[in-house]
Amino acid sequence: MDIDDLAPGYERRPTGAPWMLVLFAVLFALFFFRALPLELDPQRTTNAPDQFDTTRALERLTTVLDGTPHPSDSAALDSTRERLLSTISSMGYVPEIHDETACRGSISGSSIRCARVQNVLFRAGPRTGPALVLTAHYDSVEASPGFGDDGVGLAVWLEVAQILKDTQPAKPVVFLLTDGEETALLGAQAFLNAKTYGIEVGRIINLEARGVRGPAMMFETGHPNAGIVTDWSKNGARPVANSMMTAVYELLPNSTDLTPYLQSGLTGINIAIADGLDFYHTQHDDLAHLNRPSVQHMGDQALGAARAYIASDWAVDKVAGAEIAYSDIATRGFVSLPQTIALMLLGLCFGLSALLFMRPAKNANWKKPDWRALALPPALYVTAGLIAYFSQQLIGFLRPEPAFWIAYPQAMNAVVFLGTLLGASALLAFLAKTSSREVIFASGWMWFLVIGVGLSIAVPGFSMIFLIPAAVFVVAAIVAWLVPPVALIAHGIAGAFLILIFFPFVHLMDVMMGLGLPAMFGVIEAMAIAPLLSLAGPLPTQRMFVMGAVGAAFCAAIATALLVPAFTPERPLALNFTAHYDMDAGEAALFASASPGALPAAVNSQLAISDENRLPGVTARLASRRLDFVDRPFAAAAVVSTERVAQGSDKLTLQLSAPDARMIRLRIPAGARPTQLDYAGNSVAMVEPQNGYFIVDCVGRACDGATISFILNPGAASPDDKPEWIVQGYWLGLPPDAAATADARDENSVRIQMGDVTVTTTRTEF
Numbered sequence: 092m093d094i095d096d097l098a099p100g101y102e103r104r105p106t107g108a109p110w111m112l113v114l115f116a117v118l119f120a121l122f123f124f125r126a127l128p129l130e131l132d133p134q135r136t137t138n139a140p141d142q143f144d145t146t147r148a149l150e151r152l153t154t155v156l157d158g159t160p161h162p163s164d165s166a167a168l169d170s171t172r173e174r175l176l177s178t179i180s181s182m183g184y185v186p187e188i189h190d191e192t193a194c195r196g197s198i199s200g201s202s203i204r205c206a207r208v209q210n211v212l213f214r215a216g217p218r219t220g221p222a223l224v225l226t227a228h229y230d231s232v233e234a235s236p237g238f239g240d241d242g243v244g245l246a247v248w249l250e251v252a253q254i255l256k257d258t259q260p261a262k263p264v265v266f267l268l269t270d271g272e273e274t275a276l277l278g279a280q281a282f283l284n285a286k287t288y289g290i291e292v293g294r295i296i297n298l299e300a301r302g303v304r305g306p307a308m309m310f311e312t313g314h315p316n317a318g319i320v321t322d323w324s325k326n327g328a329r330p331v332a333n334s335m336m337t338a339v340y341e342l343l344p345n346s347t348d349l350t351p352y353l354q355s356g357l358t359g360i361n362i363a364i365a366d367g368l369d370f371y372h373t374q375h376d377d378l379a380h381l382n383r384p385s386v387q388h389m390g391d392q393a394l395g396a397a398r399a400y401i402a403s404d405w406a407v408d409k410v411a412g413a414e415i416a417y418s419d420i421a422t423r424g425f426v427s428l429p430q431t432i433a434l435m436l437l438g439l440c441f442g443l444s445a446l447l448f449m450r451p452a453k454n455a456n457w458k459k460p461d462w463r464a465l466a467l468p469p470a471l472y473v474t475a476g477l478i479a480y481f482s483q484q485l486i487g488f489l490r491p492e493p494a495f496w497i498a499y500p501q502a503m504n505a506v507v508f509l510g511t512l513l514g515a516s517a518l519l520a521f522l523a524k525t526s527s528r529e530v531i532f533a534s535g536w537m538w539f540l541v542i543g544v545g546l547s548i549a550v551p552g553f554s555m556i557f558l559i560p561a562a563v564f565v566v567a568a569i570v571a572w573l574v575p576p577v578a579l580i581a582h583g584i585a586g587a588f589l590i591l592i593f594f595p596f597v598h599l600m601d602v603m604m605g606l607g608l609p610a611m612f613g614v615i616e617a618m619a620i621a622p623l624l625s626l627a628g629p630l631p632t633q634r635m636f637v638m639g640a641v642g643a644a645f646c647a648a649i650a651t652a653l654l655v656p657a658f659t660p661e662r663p664l665a666l667n668f669t670a671h672y673d674m675d676a677g678e679a680a681l682f683a684s685a686s687p688g689a690l691p692a693a694v695n696s697q698l699a700i701s702d703e704n705r706l707p708g709v710t711a712r713l714a715s716r717r718l719d720f721v722d723r724p725f726a727a728a729a730v731v732s733t734e735r736v737a738q739g740s741d742k743l744t745l746q747l748s749a750p751d752a753r754m755i756r757l758r759i760p761a762g763a764r765p766t767q768l769d770y771a772g773n774s775v776a777m778v779e780p781q782n783g784y785f786i787v788d789c790v791g792r793a794c795d796g797a798t799i800s801f802i803l804n805p806g807a808a809s810p811d812d813k814p815e816w817i818v819q820g821y822w823l824g825l826p827p828d829a830a831a832t833a834d835a836r837d838e839n840s841v842r843i844q845m846g847d848v849t850v851t852t853t854r855t856e857f
Contacts, residue, residue, distance in 0.1 A: 108633035111519075112640055114626055115512050118590075119644075122508050122616075123501065125594035128421035129306050129331070131384035143253060143382055144389035148345060150199035153180055156242050157228075160846075162753075164207045164270045165793025174210060175229060177270065178249065182214040183256055184216060184266075184675035189288060192793065193271065193281040195811035196349070198344075200778025202786040203276035205770050207793040210282060210599065211268040215255045221293030221398050222263035225251065225361070225393075226279075228348060229271030233753065233823055234667075234846035235376045241272065241380065243364065244298030247390045251397060262401045262730035265290055265322025268517055272348050274790045281347040283355050284773070293405050295359025296396055298347040298389065303375075303717045304382035305420065305602065306331040310340050311349060313358030317415045318407030319400075321427065323360055325415070327393025330425040332459070333418035336599065338552030348620075358408050362392060366602050369497065373841040386567070401508040408817060416547075416555035421591055426559065430551040434544075437554050440561035442543050444537035447568050447639050451529035452575060461534075464526035466537035467518055468621040474518065478510035479613030482649060491688030492657040496606045497664070498839075499655040501604050512618045513641045515624055522632035529571070532582050533623030536564050539589075539622055554593060562587040564622070578627065581628060586623040593619040603647035657689065658839040664689055665843040666836055670718060670829045671706055672851045674725045678708075679718035679828045680704040685840075687714040693835035707817055707852055708784070726755045726820025731798055731857075740766070743857055744800040747789060749820035753845070755794050759785040760814035763857075767802040777801075784817075813856040822849040 158518025161167040172188075179186040187771045189212060194205040211229065214222075227244025231237025247268055255264060282288065295313075309332035312319055316334075324330055349361045359800055364385045370376050405411055416434075417427035428436070449460065483503070486495060496503035523531060543557030567585035571578035597615055606612065606650045630637060658664040667684040682692055686701055698714035706713070726749035736742045749755050759765050762778040768787060769777045777785050789797060825847045833847055 093273060100399035101128050108637045111627040111637055115641060121507060121590055122594055126598045127492045128508055129308055130597050131388050134383040134387050138463060143394050144251060145387040145390060147392060147652040148246040151178060151249050152242055152246035156238060156339040158236045160235055161231050161232050161818060163230045163274045164793055166809055168230055172209060173578050179213055180803055182253055187212045191281040193277040193284060194277045194770055194773035194775050195277055195280045195773045197807060199780035200522050200776055203768055203775050204788045204790060206271055206274045206277050208278045208281050210270055210516050212280050213266050214262040219636050221262055221857055222293045223397060224267050224292050224295045226266045226267040226269060226295060226348060227298040228269045228278060230273055232372045232844050234842040234844055235372050235374060236821050237376060238378045238381045239300040239303040239376045240371060241300055243300050243386055243389060245437045247298055247393050248249035248585035249442045250390060251394050253809040260401045269348055271715045276346060276348055276351055279351045283351055292357050295352055295357060296393060297359060298362045298393060299347045299361060299363035301363055301365040302368050302746060303380045304368030304385050307362050307364050307392050308332060309360055309362050310336055311361035312337055313353050315413035315686050317413035319358060320415060320417055322399045322403045325393050325397045325399040328391035328395050330419040331422050333556050334416045334552035335556040338550045344702060362389060364389060369473055373843050375841060411568040416557060420553040433554040433558050434551060436546050437544055437558045440565055444533055448533035451533050457729040461526050463523045464530040464534045465600050467523045468535050470518055470522060471514055471621050474514035475511040475613035475617035478514055479507045479609035482506050482510055483609045486652050488692040489653055489711055493686045495514050495657045498657055498662040500606055502648060502652040502655050504650055507612050508616055509648050511613055511620055513645050515620055516641050519624060519627060520630040520638060524629050526629050528628045531757060535622030535624055541620060549723050560589040560592050582625045586626060587621055589622060642726050660838045664840040666840040667842055668825060668833045668847045669827060670811045670825050670849040672723060674851055674853045679720045680715045681832055682706055682713045682715045687814055690714060691837045691840060694832060697832045724750050725853060726752060726818050727853060728818045730857060739804055741803045742800055744798055746798050747794055749795055752820040755789045755856045756819040756820040757787040758817035762814035765801045765805045766804050769800040815856055818853050820851045825849055828836050
């Protein structure tokens, strides 16, 4: 197809190398400012009496949290709970404590965690009828003061409780502050085990944090979702949610307190802040780093959603098939449609794009398809993915740090985006050099919608994020077809809306998942860029000039990614040390948790990689050094009783001991064939081992002296063939002879999760 066959005035449109480079520069700038639509409003200086007050919420939080870690079943959590109860009482509520022991297994049944938990509960409004449960957890991990995770949720619900105290709700409202979320969601499991404490649960709003800043995103729902999402959207705060992110989250192994509730048949939503992942579960999850506008956004959203739920009819939650697809529009608007209708409309948009490809302009004849233009988008997807993948491999080969993009993700983002633009310029220059803008426009959108329809058929929640820009494309395409002189403007409007929807989505994907899969980001960015290439047009001349300019920018991005530090105080390396004592072999060693190539020089100089030093259950080769072996307290499991409970099955009861240990871990060999754990009234099935072992963790003070039973089904195994069990104790902190290495940790590295621990290992046969 020759470009002269198309719209009058085509030759007067911007074209050539300078225009293409200007367009690419604008796209690059827009990509780097892609998070602007997600920027939050500043903290209010004044609030109405019935409005969420961020300052008051944080002042109340500082009376509950004292800046020290407070994990489950610890003295620090006891003190935190006392302050929490005092605060609740001072607000005029009557708090309840529910003290239980809970266990919860992984989906595969290969690991189980147990602990004593103490949930705190108080109520507002009527005492009868289905209740709105407002929940967050008040425990933290061992290495973090927990102001974000989940102090932000705690602060929000206490402030909401104060507001509801002044204006009593029409429906029962239960504030459930759980213990043990960080220990396998055990507080939520205890709530379910105790039959929800006799409460008839109507809906649940769970608040969480996976960072210390960013917008509060509604990222998980129960199903059917029509009622709870529609009512949530009436909260009055800027909406941040789309059913695509919700669908992606449901495919991941991540979980929060809402997970067991949904699995049990209850319904609700999850709201969280998720930016600032580098401080998640570290000592920097403190009040100083907690972003005030993020707290305000979560508070406005949570208070508004609670009010909307209290005022709404919950009957729709039980209507079979009441599923919607939904999305915010730059956090300023919200749209939703029944999933089937959204999918049908998306299919119609695809049909129009196919027709437009066959006849791209009103004065064009029906001709043979432009196969080169048709091949342009999929070729760009493949090219962008390959460039991103091999760029990461090259940089990773030249740098010692496996995750070299942590401190400056902008550098790796630039590599991926400029690699996509480089691929686009090459394909415009050589593959589609004679194609018209109109055909490039139609082809880009048609392939975008092919992927959108395919993904939405597989996962209906994906449909809305494709349908919103597709609807704008339809209008723009009709205008461009009917009024050719304004075609380029129409193309630009459609492209601008695609950028408005997809560029912030790429940012959220980066925040939630990181840059470990650059090829995926390359493909997603190519999907957004391909429909925009009609603005550049074909490149019949000056090809090498354009490719050289974009290639130079791409090489500069590669060089930047090679040179910038991998870690900074603002984006640090997660680094713990483990002092391991093999009590049977009489040997001890200190291990660094991070990859050897990522370690600070002062740490690396004291360690080496040795095959002699290995941690049980850890396959990675970690940097380590020998420690002097000294006699010390260790974890043990003694047989209390053994009895036959069924044909071929035995019940083995053990008593655990580990004075002052934080956790006792049992690594049970698959050859022992355990089928069930029984502990403090909890029975959990043991289904499938992982790497040859079942893992059972008992966490907290109650584990020292606890008894635990297992149902074993050894089958036809010989009585003489008794596989070794591994018993490990975990103590927080390190021995004195490990201090010099741990103290070499610089400001660019932080403790995370449990922090530094001392572990003892013994092996025994039962």
